[in-house]
Amino acid sequence: MTSLLITNALVVNEGTLRELDVYIDDGRIAKLGADLSSQPADRVIDATGKHLLPGMIDDQVHFREPGLTHKGEIATESAAAVAGGITSYFEMPNANPLTINREALEDKYQRAAQKSLANFAFYLGASNDNLENIKSLDPKAACGIKVFMGASTGNMLVDKPEILEGIFQYAPTIVVTHCEDTPMIKANEDQYREQYGEDIPMSCHPLIRSQEACYKSSSFAVELAKRFDTRLHVLHLTTEKEMALFRAGPLAEKRITAEACVHHLFFSEEDYEAKGSLIKCNPAVKKASDRQAILDAINSDLIDVVATDHAPHTWDEKQGTYFKAPAGLPLVQHAVVSMLEHYHRGQFSLETIVQKTSHNVAQLFQIENRGYIREGYWADLTLVDLNAPTVVDDQKLYSKCGWSPFGGYIFKSSIVATLVNGEVAFEAGKVNQSVRGARIAFER
Ligand SMILES: NC(=O)N[C@@H](CC(=O)O)C(=O)O
Known part of the structure; x- marks a missing residue:
């Protein structure tokens, strides 16, 4: 599995907003820090000005x-x-x-x-x-x-x-x-x-x-x-x-x-x-x-x-x-x-x-290792741009039914990328159909 470095993201997590780099290896968040540019990443995503959410x-x-x-x-x-x-x-x-x-x-x-x-x-x-x-x-x-x-x-x-x-x-x-x-x-x-x-x-x-x-x-x-x-x-x-x-x-x-x-x-x-x-x-x-x-x-x-x-x-x-x-x-x-x-x-x-x-x-629900941007947790992450609008257009819907109750609406923000277990499942308006999610584990 490839490693990925997200740089300069405005990370929203556990009640705080901090500018951080996020290093992802083997599907998990391996490191969080102010400057991780020395990490050996296969790919770097520059997230300057964008917000990163779990x-x-x-x-x-x-x-x-x-x-x-x-x-x-x-x-x-x-x-x-x-x-x-x-x-x-x-x-x-x-x-x-x-x-x-x-x-x-x-x-x-x-x-x-x-x-x-x-x-x-x-x-x-x-x-x-x-x-x-x-x-x-x-x-x-x-x-x-x-x-x-x-x-x-x-x-x-x-x-x-x-x-x-x-x-x-x-x-x-x-x-x-x-x-x-x-x-x-x-x-x-x-x-x-x-x-x-x-x-x-x-x-x-x-x-x-x-x-x-x-x-x-x-x-x-x-x-x-x-x-x-x-x-x-x-x-x-x-x-x-x-x-x-x-x-x-x-x-x-x-x-x-x-x-x-x-x-x-x-x-x-x-x-x-x-x-x-x-x-x-x-x-x-x-x-x-x-x-x-x-x-x-x-x-x-x-x-x-x-x-x-x-x-x-x-x-x-x-x-x-x-x-x-x-x-x-x-x-x-x-x-x-x-x-x-x-x-x-x-x-x-x-x-x-x-x-x-x-x-x-x-x-x-006592989910194991998901739901937070923490070292060791699965890299399930959403990068958003608060200043790039989303026009709800039926042609761009992935749901099989092909319509949305928000049809015609313009939201102020947009999804830049979605990572599932460290893999880029959505980016630049396109879904990567080859990504597969995992069965969620519970600590019960
Ligand atoms: N929410 C709905 O209006 N419909 C749901 C069923 C449900 O959750 O009530 C459905 O499956 O269509």
Whole structure:
């Protein structure tokens, strides 16, 4: 493997910003220092004026393989991820077949080892009758256990209290939840159907998938976790009200943590008029005041992680009426630049962005040797230019679905290069398709 020297980078890491050289050998960060020009490197990247971040570790993506590969595949979606500065991802179980047993989980690891450009790990999904599979899971064999406590794409709803109690009581590793109360949503759907028929305006999505439906389900998840002392991570929070369920304080002391997603930080209900079904996702994009509360909760550490919930559907699928258009957005390629947009707006510091997209994910899921720019750690790195804009152009998308909810937008920053285990996976606007990520190891 080649050695690489990155010189004069503005390194954002562990709450500091320092100009440093980074020497990479055999896939790992071998040395960090003010001047490493004497190191014998095969290649030198001059990073003067550019910021070097630990690569984003996205703890929530849907890459659609196996079974839904007309929407996306591990190869295409991981290419989009590295083009966007994401170096590792955790993938969700609502594929076909569902990832609810050891065989399906191992099948995904094997596929990813062949095809994934970024590092990978997979969730075991909970079903209404796989408690034995959950109990017997080796905690190092999956990033966590995913429970759809609200119905979404893939019919994986588990909401009977007695089944959830078993899962929360016996899960051998972290439980992550999608929280929306399905009976409340169904009642809202009936009400809006009565008013509009099948063609309900997309702007009703946050009223159907309401704040109350989110709160009811997420407060139940938190209650269960407290009762059984479960390690719980609640995914994609969208409402101001839910923020009261979480607390700030050192991550190491938390048993209950929270995630928000880039699209909920970017869009609000005002965008339904222009974007329609292109921003239909579960949980729904809600009010501008909810978005502001989530942005604030990230800064005050009520929310620990920012992820994407990358969920591609084809353009044609997305054209249907309210009930036909599936929920979910392709996001990995612009997640980091969308976070940097909040930096430009004065909302987040660069240090906070790095903490929420990388350090905290590594700490919270107990990832081995990733998530920080430290000597001895894997060289998963993203070089960004805060002053070179990214135009979101459908022609330049790597996701198989070929569209983006950010279509037409110009972000102020761009991804210059992405390194995965010391290999250049993306540079000068091009993905290096020959790079392969590794299976993520957990210290559990
Ligand atoms: N987020 C979404 O709206 N959709 C996801 C499923 C999910 O995470 O709910 C999908 O897989 O399409």
